[in-house]
Amino acid sequence: MNKHSTAFFCWMISLLFISGCWDSSEVNDIAIELAWGIDHAPHQQIKISAQAIVPSKIAGGQSNDSSQSGKGKPYFVITSDGMNTLDAVQRMQTKLSRKVFRGHRRVIVIGEAMARRGIKDIFDTYSRDPNLKLRTDIFIVKGDTAQNFLQVSYPLENIPGIGVLGEYNQAGTASREMGLLNFLLAAASDSACPALPVVAIGMNPVVADEEETQDRTEPDHEGFRIVGSAIFNKELKLVGFVNLEEGRAMRWVSGNLKKITVSETLPQGKGNVGMDIIKTKSKMNAAYEGGRLKINVTLTGKGAIRENNTNLDLTKTSNISYLEKALNRHAEEEVRQAITRVQKDYGTDVFGFSDAIRRKDLTLWKTIGEDWEEAFKEAEITVKANMTVRRIGITGPSLQLNPKEIRK
Amino acid sequence: MRIKRRSSSVRDKRATSFDTTHLPTGAYGELSKELSVNEKMLREAFQGCSDIVFRPMHTSPKSLLIFTDGLIDTKTLEKVVLKPLIFDGHSGGPNDLHISSDIIQAQLVAVSKIQTVSNINEVIDGILKANICLLIDGENKAIVADLSGFERRAVEEPEAEVSVRGPRDGFTETLRINTSLIRRRIRSPKLKMESITLGQVSQTDIAIVYIEGIVSKTVLDEVRRRIGRIQMDGVLESGFIEEFIEDAPWSPFPQIQNTERPDVVCASLLEGKVAIMTDNTPFVLIAPMTFWTGLQAVEDYYERSVYTTFIRFVRYSLFNIALMLPSLYVALSTFHQQLIPTNLLISIANSREGVPFPTFVEALLMEFMFEGLREAGLRMPRAVGSAVSIVGALVIGQSAVQAGIVSAPVVIVVAMTGIASFAIPRYNFGTAYRLLRFPMLILAGLFGLYGIISGVFLMIIHLNGLRSFGVPYMSPIVSPVPHTIKDIFVRAPRWMMTKRPEFSSGTNVGRIPDGQQPSPKRGGGGQ
Numbered sequence: 001m002n003k004h005s006t007a008f009f010c011w012m013i014s015l016l017f018i019s020g021c022w023d024s025s026e027v028n029d030i031a032i033e034l035a036w037g038i039d040h041a042p043h044q045q046i047k048i049s050a051q052a053i054v055p056s057k058i059a060g061g062q063s064n065d066s067s068q069s070g071k072g073k074p075y076f077v078i079t080s081d082g083m084n085t086l087d088a089v090q091r092m093q094t095k096l097s098r099k100v101f102r103g104h105r106r107v108i109v110i111g112e113a114m115a116r117r118g119i120k121d122i123f124d125t126y127s128r129d130p131n132l133k134l135r136t137d138i139f140i141v142k143g144d145t146a147q148n149f150l151q152v153s154y155p156l157e158n159i160p161g162i163g164v165l166g167e168y169n170q171a172g173t174a175s176r177e178m179g180l181l182n183f184l185l186a187a188a189s190d191s192a193c194p195a196l197p198v199v200a201i202g203m204n205p206v207v208a209d210e211e212e213t214q215d216r217t218e219p220d221h222e223g224f225r226i227v228g229s230a231i232f233n234k235e236l237k238l239v240g241f242v243n244l245e246e247g248r249a250m251r252w253v254s255g256n257l258k259k260i261t262v263s264e265t266l267p268q269g270k271g272n273v274g275m276d277i278i279k280t281k282s283k284m285n286a287a288y289e290g291g292r293l294k295i296n297v298t299l300t301g302k303g304a305i306r307e308n309n310t311n312l313d314l315t316k317t318s319n320i321s322y323l324e325k326a327l328n329r330h331a332e333e334e335v336r337q338a339i340t341r342v343q344k345d346y347g348t349d350v351f352g353f354s355d356a357i358r359r360k361d362l363t364l365w366k367t368i369g370e371d372w373e374e375a376f377k378e379a380e381i382t383v384k385a386n387m388t389v390r391r392i393g394i395t396g397p398s399l400q401l402n403p404k405e406i407r408k
Numbered sequence: 409m410r411i412k413r414r415s416s417s418v419r420d421k422r423a424t425s426f427d428t429t430h431l432p433t434g435a436y437g438e439l440s441k442e443l444s445v446n447e448k449m450l451r452e453a454f455q456g457c458s459d460i461v462f463r464p465m466h467t468s469p470k471s472l473l474i475f476t477d478g479l480i481d482t483k484t485l486e487k488v489v490l491k492p493l494i495f496d497g498h499s500g501g502p503n504d505l506h507i508s509s510d511i512i513q514a515q516l517v518a519v520s521k522i523q524t525v526s527n528i529n530e531v532i533d534g535i536l537k538a539n540i541c542l543l544i545d546g547e548n549k550a551i552v553a554d555l556s557g558f559e560r561r562a563v564e565e566p567e568a569e570v571s572v573r574g575p576r577d578g579f580t581e582t583l584r585i586n587t588s589l590i591r592r593r594i595r596s597p598k599l600k601m602e603s604i605t606l607g608q609v610s611q612t613d614i615a616i617v618y619i620e621g622i623v624s625k626t627v628l629d630e631v632r633r634r635i636g637r638i639q640m641d642g643v644l645e646s647g648f649i650e651e652f653i654e655d656a657p658w659s660p661f662p663q664i665q666n667t668e669r670p671d672v673v674c675a676s677l678l679e680g681k682v683a684i685m686t687d688n689t690p691f692v693l694i695a696p697m698t699f700w701t702g703l704q705a706v707e708d709y710y711e712r713s714v715y716t717t718f719i720r721f722v723r724y725s726l727f728n729i730a731l732m733l734p735s736l737y738v739a740l741s742t743f744h745q746q747l748i749p750t751n752l753l754i755s756i757a758n759s760r761e762g763v764p765f766p767t768f769v770e771a772l773l774m775e776f777m778f779e780g781l782r783e784a785g786l787r788m789p790r791a792v793g794s795a796v797s798i799v800g801a802l803v804i805g806q807s808a809v810q811a812g813i814v815s816a817p818v819v820i821v822v823a824m825t826g827i828a829s830f831a832i833p834r835y836n837f838g839t840a841y842r843l844l845r846f847p848m849l850i851l852a853g854l855f856g857l858y859g860i861i862s863g864v865f866l867m868i869i870h871l872n873g874l875r876s877f878g879v880p881y882m883s884p885i886v887s888p889v890p891h892t893i894k895d896i897f898v899r900a901p902r903w904m905m906t907k908r909p910e911f912s913s914g915t916n917v918g919r920i921p922d923g924q925q926p927s928p929k930r931g932g933g934g935q
Contacts, residue, residue, distance in 0.1 A: 012866070024742045024856065026767060028760045032745075032753060055757035103746025104753060131746055158754075 028055070030101035034075075035161025037146025038122060039111040041081045046114070046122060048088035049079040049147040050100060051161050058158055074158045077150045085125045103131040107161045108138045108180070109199070111145040115230065115238035120187075123236075127184060137179035139164055140230040142200045142241065152201050154223055164199055167226050182256070191354035191372045193232050195250060198241055200227045231346045239346045242338065249338035253282050253297055254352040260301070262387075264330035266323075271310035273323055277303035277387060284356040288364055293379040295353055297339075299331060304391035308398060311405050315396035319407075320389050331385040339381050347377045439526050443545035446528070447472055450543075453532055460535065467493055469545040474531075479538035481557020488518045489540065489553070521554035536611070560585065566668035566690070568835055571707040578668045579690035583613050586685055586692065589670035590617060594677065598622075601685075604635060606649070610642035614649070617673070617683040622908070622916050624680050630877045631682045631695055646686040646693050653695075655875050660840040663876040665697040672706050679908050680916070682877075696876035698883050698911070700896050702837030703727060708899050716899040723831055724897070730829035730841050734771045735852030735860050737821045742767050743856030759815040768853030770814050774822040775849065777804055779842065782826070883911040901925075 037049035057074040078095055082088025089100060108126070110119060126132055141149040154160035179196070186194035203223035229247035233239050242250065251257040263274040283298040305314060305323070312319040342350060354372055358365040368375045397406040440446055447462070454460040463473040471493065475485070525531060531550045535541050538556030563585065566578030579586045587601055602616040614635065618628055634653040643649060646666060654663045667673060668690045673683045676694045684693040703723055708716045740748050741756055748756065763770065781800040788796055805823075808814045825845070832838035844867065851859030874881035884892035891907045894900035903924040907917045 024853075025745075026760070027741050027745065027753070027757045028763070030745065030757075032757060034750065053754055053757070055754065056761040058754055058758045101745060104750050106750065133746070162750075 025099060025101075029098055031096050031098040032101050032104055034104060034159050035107040035109065035150055035164075036102075036105050037077075037109045037111070037141075037150045038085075038114055038119070039145045039147055040114040040117055045081050045083055046085065046088060047079060047081050047145075047147065048085060048092060049077055049150050050092065051075050051077050051150045051159065052096075052100070053159055073153060075160070077147065079147050085122060101131075102129065103133070105132060105136050106165055108136055109141050109146040109149050109164075110138065110196075111141050111147070111149075112143055112238065113145065115140050115232075118235055118237040120236040123184070123187075126180060134181040134184075135179075137165055137168065138183055138196050139168070139179075140196050140198045140238065142198045142227055142230075144201055149199065149201055149224065152222065152224055160224075164224060164226075167199075167224070168197055186352075187232075187236055189355060190358075191234075191349060191369065192352050193234060193348040193350050194236070195229045195231055195242075195247075195350040197226060197247070198228050198230045199224045229350075231342060231348055231350050233346070233348045239348060242342065245334060246338035246341060249335040250342070250350055252280055252299055253284075253335060253339070254350070255282050261306070262303075262327055262331055263307070264326050266310055266326050271308075273305060273310060273327070274307035275303045275323075275327055275387075275389065276306050277301035279303075284353060284360075286353070286357045286361060286364060288368065293368060293375050295357075295379050295381045297335070297381065297383045299335065299383065299385045299387075301331075301385075301387045302390045303387065305389055305393055308393075311397065311401055311407050313397040313406050314392040320392070324387055324389055327387055328385040331387065332383045335385070336381070336383045339383070343377055343379070343381070347373055349373075349376050353379075437528055439528055439531070439543075439548045439550060441546055441548045443470055443472060443543055446543050446550075449528055450474060450531065453528075454535075465490075465493055471545065472543045473540060474535055474543070475540040475555070476535055476538065479558045480540060480555050484557065485540060485555055489542075489555070492518075493542075519553040519555060523552055524549045525552050526550070533611075563589070569667060569669050569672070569706060569833075571705070571710070573710045574706055575669075575671050577670060579670060579685075579692060581688050581690060583615060583685055583687035586670070586690070587615060587617070590673060590677075590683075590685075593670060593674045594619065599677070602632075606635070606638060606640065607643040608639070608641050610644070612643040613687040614643070615685040617677065617685060619677050619680075622678065622680045623682060627680075627696055627877045627879065628682055631684065635684070643686060645689045646684065646691045649684060649686060650693055655877070659870065659874060660843045661699070661871065661874060661881070662702070662834075662836045662840065663695075663697055663874065663881065665694040665701055665834065666691045666836065667694060668692075669706055675706075675709065678919075696879040696911075697881075698876065698879065699871060699881050700885075702834045702840075703832065704895075705833035709902075713899050713901040717897075720897065720899060723833070726828040726831040727841060730825055730832065730838070731844060732848060732860065732864075733825045733828070734775055734821055734845060735848040735863075737817065738768050738771050738849060739852040739856045739860055741817075742853070756815075756817050759817055762812045763815045764813070766853075767815075767818070768849070770818045771821070772846075772849055772853070774804075774814055774818050775825070775845065778822050778826050879911045884909060 031050075031052040032055075033050040033052045035051040037051075039047040039049065041047040053075050054073070057072060078092055080088045080092035080095070082091050093100060126136070127134070150161070152160055154163035157163040157166065183194045183196060186192045201224050203225055226244065228241050228243040229250060230238055231240050231242060248257060248260055252260065257280045259276060259278045260280060261274060261276050263272060265272040278301070280299070280301040282300070285296040285298070287294050287296075308314060312323070314320060314323070339351065342348065349372070353376065354365075354369070358369070437449075440449075447464075451462065459477045461473075461475055461477050463475075465471045465473060473489070525534065526549050531541050531543075531552065534550075534552035538554065538558060539552045540555050542551040542553070544551075560582045561580045563577045563580055565576045569578075577589060579589065590601075591599065596619070598620045600618055600620050604614045604616065606612050606614045616628075616631060616635065631653070635649065638649065638652045640648065640652070650662075650664050650666070651657065656663060665676070673692050673694060677683060681694050681696065684695065686692075703720070705723075708720065711719075741760075745753055760767070765773065781796065781804070785793055785796045785800075805819055809816045809819055829838055829842055829845075832841060844863075848860060848863045851863045853859075855862070872880070872882055872886065880886045885896065889910060891905070892909045892911075894905055895909070903920070903926070906920050906922050908919050910917055
């Protein structure tokens with residue numbers, strides 16, 4: 001009995017030692033990196049930049065109770081070239097006293113030049129490493145390098161990398177916070193093409209039309225802004241950008257939109273209305289008619305009127321349906337424009353039409369799937385919006401209006 | 409009643425193998441008819457015992473009163489024994505009676521508990537147990553009468569088990585007072601109190617208390633057998649007994665419950681458990697104990713069930729915190745940083761800047777100091793107790809952080825753990841968790857979450873193998889019967905708990921009739 005239990009005990013103890021985690025590291029022995037930049041470097045190499053926090057300069061700690069400000073940025077950017085990501089990280093490590101810890105990476109930014117060259121060959125490590133999260137979000141830096149983007153400070157956040165996440169979420173284009181996962185899914189799909197959000201350095205655009213100008217902002221320019229979406233083709237090469245509105249429309253169609261604000265000028269009643277739409281959904285129907293693919297997109301959404309700069313009394317249902325009609329028309333127009341633009345300019349299916357068709361109508365997909373890119377370019381796409389006003393706020397007509405002015 | 413029961417059991421023991429360690433050598437034997445012979449024997453026996461009083465009385469015939477000073481109510485002794493004997497028994501006195509033991513027993517000594525003995529050992533026993541002993545010349549019998557009147561602590565509120573609602577009386581150091589507190593609550597002849605004398609030298613009274621018809625026979629027999637096995641020189645506290653009769657002496661978990669509260673004992677008796685009461689200590693043992701009783705407070709049954717259920721939820725969460733929070737902190741911050749939310753990790757990283765020790769050492773150090781602080785606060789005289797808390801709170805809490813010796817999160821973690829461990833209602837159950845925290849911490853420091861999981865598994869395996877008097881420690885979870893679950897994670901209203909837990913009550917499980925839920929239909933509307 002005694003011998004047996006001793007043997008059992010030893011066995012249990014040895015179990016502890018033969019497996020388990022031996023990679024213990026103290027929090028002050030790791031360099032916590034929150035944002036990660038990928039640029040291309042000469043000679044087929046890539047340049048990796050990392051934005052790591054400097055813990056002692058974060059406010060609210062015990063180690064620096066006095067003279068908090070003026071101590072410098074709470075983050076720093078470290079850059080290194082390499083044949084591939086791992087190689088670059090290894091070289092980067094020679095410049096760091098602490099081990100790079102990638103488990104908390106929230107943001108991956110990719111320079112425009114790198115994106116245009118294609119990112120198919122560099123993405124393996126981001127899904128292989130068990131420390132990394134698939135919830136990381138990916139952004140494309142428009143007209144600049146990722147390294148420059150990471151150097152930019154941001155007034156609201158300690159770590160600027162977190163700021164871009166927040167901006168993205170606030171922009172109304174909030175998709176599920178799973179940029180990397182969605183990107184990989186779209187990239188691995190037969191026909192769908194991934195789209196990624198785009199940031200530009202600087203809070204205020206110097207030139208209004210960012211589409212055309214290669215606006216060279218200085219690296220120390222403060223802040224950054226979301227400017228739309230980047231469209232990729234099947235080789236994962238950047239083919240072009242769409243602006244913010246088109247980006248929203250794109251997400252609405254592909255079902256990745258959480259909320260959107262639609263404003264529309266009314267044709268007859270003087271003024272305009274604005275509506276917050278939540279519960280956005282989209283439905284696609286496809287048919288092959290007369291040698292041409294016809295896709296019908298139905299968008300639905302429920303929302304609340306937030307602004308009513310008209311003299312309409314919103315407690316009347318006739319007025320509500322009038323509003324709904326106008327808003328539908330607006331949404332239809334906007335989405336159709338976006339689709340047409342992508343169709344004509346880039347010809348890549350970032351909307352997920354192909355997956356929708358394959359799920360719904362396999363036989364149809366088998367006939368057109370071979371030559372999907374052509375079929376998509378040629379397709380006739382109609383958009384129908386069907387929005388419902390659920391709430392009108394706490395007043396019917398605007399309160400500043402004289403009762404006589406109000407149209408019942 | 410009491411004397412008879414006790415003496416009969418004592419006599420049974422003597423018949424087989426009477427232990428005489430506590431008696432002077434060669435003193436036992438029958439009483440002689442000669443008073444002088446008896447006196448000589450007793451004086452020899454009590455040689456050097458300055459508290460034994462020999463009071464010769466010149467009655468006819470001569471008599472001798474022996475008692476232990478301090479154990480006897482002297483006023484009563486003078487009034488009901490000395491006065492009648494001296495006035496009525498004296499030759500030439502008012503009545504000039506020729507006294508004999510029969511007459512004294514029948515007429516002279518007005519004491520309720522009185523008996524006649526003929527063995528000198530019984531005389532010695534009686535004297536030591538707060539009786540007076542009267543020896544009369546020419547009689548080979550002695551009168552032993554209970555006149556105990558020693559100093560007793562009054563019934564007070566128990567300090568270790570406080571409750572907001574519920575009775576405030578607690579056990580004292582006197583067995584008889586303690587049994588009376590039980591008897592006042594359960595006025596049934598089915599409430600049995602078996603007396604045993606334990607301890608060869610100390611001769612301590614033990615009572616095994618149970619309710620006939622409810623108690624589980626197997627548990628009761630087991631209790632009797634285990635207590636009967638004990639051979640000990642002295643029993644000073646119920647813990648002495650506990651260590652002899654528990655199932656797994658090396659387990660950190662207590663397998664016998666102890667309490668200072670008579671209401672807890674009564675509730676346990678009504679569930680079919682057995683209580684073991686020891687003289688000279690307010691702590692009563694209750695067997696069998698299960699894991700869950702360690703997490704139930706007495707007030708659970710006095711407060712309303714909805715609130716109690718919530719409190720139980722809080723308590724169960726806290727007891728997990730008490731066991732695992734420091735080890736979780738160490739495991740997460742040294743092995744699995746990616747599991748900590750980013751902002752939290754940043755602030756932890758910030759506070760760890762410049763701290764000289766690894767997190768594991770830091771946590772171990774603070775836990776150790778906390779245990780030290782607790783122990784010091786417990787043993788210090790009340791007057792200096794506040795000094796301990798000032799030193800603890802200021803020096804260790806604040807200065808250590810400011811000096812950069814330890815990081816603030818560790819102090820917070822240790823403080824939360826401390827609070828959580830005090831939320832475990834049974835003190836001796838809480839100590840088990842305080843003890844297990846350290847191995848868990850070491851496992852976490854060496855192996856991370858894997859170590860914690862291993863530790864938890866080992867603990868669960870151990871708990872499931874543990875038994876208390878034949879009852880599985882984890883019952884009723886190990887073999888759930890629906891009605892017993894009503895008192896584990898939730899506390900069902902009393903009208904729903906219609907049955908007693910089977911593991912302790914054997915066959916008699918019916919407790920209250922069904923269908924007593926108050927509702928307007930049942931005429932609860934005051935009509």
